[in-house]
Amino acid sequence: MSNWDWQVFCKDTIDGEIVARCFGGPGDLTYLDWLLSAWGWTLSVSLLALLVALAFGSLMGILRTAPNRGLVLLGNAWTELFRNIPLLVQIFLWYHVVPALLPPLRGVPSFILVVLGLGLFTSARISEQVKAGIQSLPRGQRMAGLALGFTLPQTYRHVILPMAFRIVIPPLTSESMNIVKNSAVAFAVSISELTLFALQAQEETARGIEIYLAVTALYFVSAFAINRVLHFVEQRVRVPGMIGGGQ
Amino acid sequence: MNLDFAFLTPQILSSYVLKGFVFSLQLTLVAMLGGIALGTVLALMRLSNRPWLVLPAAAYVNTMRSIPLVMVILWFFLLIPLIIGRPLGAEMSAVITFTLFEAAYYSEIMRAGIQSIPRGQVAAGYALGMTYGQTMGLVVLPQAFRNMLPVLLTQTIILFQDTSLVYAIGAYDLLKGFEVAGKNFNRPVETYLVAAVLYFAISFSLSMLVRKLQQRIAIVR
Numbered sequence: 149m150s151n152w153d154w155q156v157f158c159k160d161t162i163d164g165e166i167v168a169r170c171f172g173g174p175g176d177l178t179y180l181d182w183l184l185s186a187w188g189w190t191l192s193v194s195l196l197a198l199l200v201a202l203a204f205g206s207l208m209g210i211l212r213t214a215p216n217r218g219l220v221l222l223g224n225a226w227t228e229l230f231r232n233i234p235l236l237v238q239i240f241l242w243y244h245v246v247p248a249l250l251p252p253l254r255g256v257p258s259f260i261l262v263v264l265g266l267g268l269f270t271s272a273r274i275s276e277q278v279k280a281g282i283q284s285l286p287r288g289q290r291m292a293g294l295a296l297g298f299t300l301p302q303t304y305r306h307v308i309l310p311m312a313f314r315i316v317i318p319p320l321t322s323e324s325m326n327i328v329k330n331s332a333v334a335f336a337v338s339i340s341e342l343t344l345f346a347l348q349a350q351e352e353t354a355r356g357i358e359i360y361l362a363v364t365a366l367y368f369v370s371a372f373a374i375n376r377v378l379h380f381v382e383q384r385v386r387v388p389g390m391i392g393g394g395q
Numbered sequence: 396m397n398l399d400f401a402f403l404t405p406q407i408l409s410s411y412v413l414k415g416f417v418f419s420l421q422l423t424l425v426a427m428l429g430g431i432a433l434g435t436v437l438a439l440m441r442l443s444n445r446p447w448l449v450l451p452a453a454a455y456v457n458t459m460r461s462i463p464l465v466m467v468i469l470w471f472f473l474l475i476p477l478i479i480g481r482p483l484g485a486e487m488s489a490v491i492t493f494t495l496f497e498a499a500y501y502s503e504i505m506r507a508g509i510q511s512i513p514r515g516q517v518a519a520g521y522a523l524g525m526t527y528g529q530t531m532g533l534v535v536l537p538q539a540f541r542n543m544l545p546v547l548l549t550q551t552i553i554l555f556q557d558t559s560l561v562y563a564i565g566a567y568d569l570l571k572g573f574e575v576a577g578k579n580f581n582r583p584v585e586t587y588l589v590a591a592v593l594y595f596a597i598s599f600s601l602s603m604l605v606r607k608l609q610q611r612i613a614i615v616r
Contacts, residue, residue, distance in 0.1 A: 228599060229595070231598075232556075232594070232595045232598035232599045232602065233556075233591050233594050233595050233598070234556035234557065234559040234560075234570070234594055235556070236559045236560055236562060236570065237559060237570060237587070237590055237591050237594055238591070240570075240587050240590075241587055241588070241591055244583050244584060244587050245584050245587050245588055245591075248584045249584070325461075328463075329461075329462070329463035329464070330463070331463075332463035332464075332465040332466060333465060333560070335465070335563070336562060336563075343463070343465050343466060343469070343563075346466065346469060347469065347563070350469075350473070356473045357473070357474075360466070360469065360470055360473065363466065364462055364466055364470075367461075367462060367463055367466065368461055368462070371461060
């Protein structure tokens with residue numbers, strides 16, 4: 149193995165010359181510029197997919213606890229469908245198959261398709277956790293809500309969900325970190341995120357180890373940052389006297 | 396757009412897809428067996444009371460678990476030739492990568508399994524004059540495996556799905572087989588659909604089996 153060459157990040161992506169301040173100007177990018185923009189794409193894909201996953205995952209998780217067999221079946225089918233197909237295959241389905249079968253989706257940018265693919269894939273896992281969180285509450289809470297004259301949606305809104313969501317924050321934290329890691333598959337449909345940067349910059353510069361180390365470090369930092377944010381949320385919303393709260 | 400699956404004849408499937416399917420299954424099987432073996436060693440290291448065993452094992456597991464699998468595949472594909480001094484095919488590289496990567500995940504499962512065995516059993520083993528190896532091999536690990544069997548199998552289903560990620564280094568797996576067939580016959584939509592259905596059928600039926608197994612184990616215990 150040869151010596152380190154961290155100057156590779158200061159090189160211009162077109163002529164390979166080392167740029168003095170490591171940052172290029174407009175239309176003249178260094179590998180450092182490219183790395184940072186790739187990090188931005190990774191974060192955007194991850195965070196938007198997380199929103200999609202939280203929305204659909206919560207909805208399906210709630211449906212799976214509803215006192216209605218049709219809704220339970222819908223939630224179960226959703227979860228099994230998105231859980232049992234590999235993420236990469238799902239991404240290809242969104243990219244190659246969905247626009248071909250649904251003409252209105254033909255012009256949609258691949259960024260949106262990847263966000264949907266990653267988001268719905270993760271929604272299946274989140275729906276499992278939300279369902280488990282709701283079912284971990286004593287049945288009496290639902291009964292008490294209904295007995296007080298709440299409708300079923302009101303019972304969910306004011307009694308069950310506030311507790312259930314607090315319970316599922318720890319598993320949601322690890323799922324949010326997984327989203328950052330899983331966003332790496334976006335390279336397969338040419339989203340210019342960290343993994344695609346790693347593949348292409350490694351090929352162009354032949355400094356694979358430095359490039360991969362930087363990319364790996366950024367993945368690590370991103371996942372850790374999400375972990376800290378959700379840990380902070382978990383602390384803030386704690387209910388004294390409940391699960392780990394009120395210390 | 397009209398879907399036309401007629402070109403996917405048995406001959407086409409066996410010449411394009413079968414090779415990849417066999418590789419995906421081999422990769423899953425080798426990585427499962429190797430990963431569980433290595434994972435058990437890592438779990439025992441982490442549960443020992445010697446820091447020089449605990450720290451490297453913990454560092455290994457946590458590092459593997461915090462890097463995206465695609466990056467791990469790329470890392471090994473880059474590093475293995477540098478270490479052994481000659482290029483190694485994408486398939487062989489994938490087998491090594493998945494075994495070492497899955498070991499980290501299996502080790503967490505085995506650690507939980509070993510910790511689920513009451514401490515008294517270890518003490519009882521020692522009290523009967525058994526060595527550490529005998530206590531682990533004859534008393535603790537058989538029960539830990541049994542308790543963790545459903546979780547180990549669920550992880551294996553995830554492993555099977557993850558084998559599709561060897562796409563990153565161009566290894567010829569199940570997904571690649573369908574992709575090549577789709578490109579050659581200019582029918583990518585159909586081949587991706589069939590690939591998805593096949594992956595779903597395999598993963599779903601396996602997870603149903605695991606669920607059955609879980610119920611049986613739960614009743615016997």
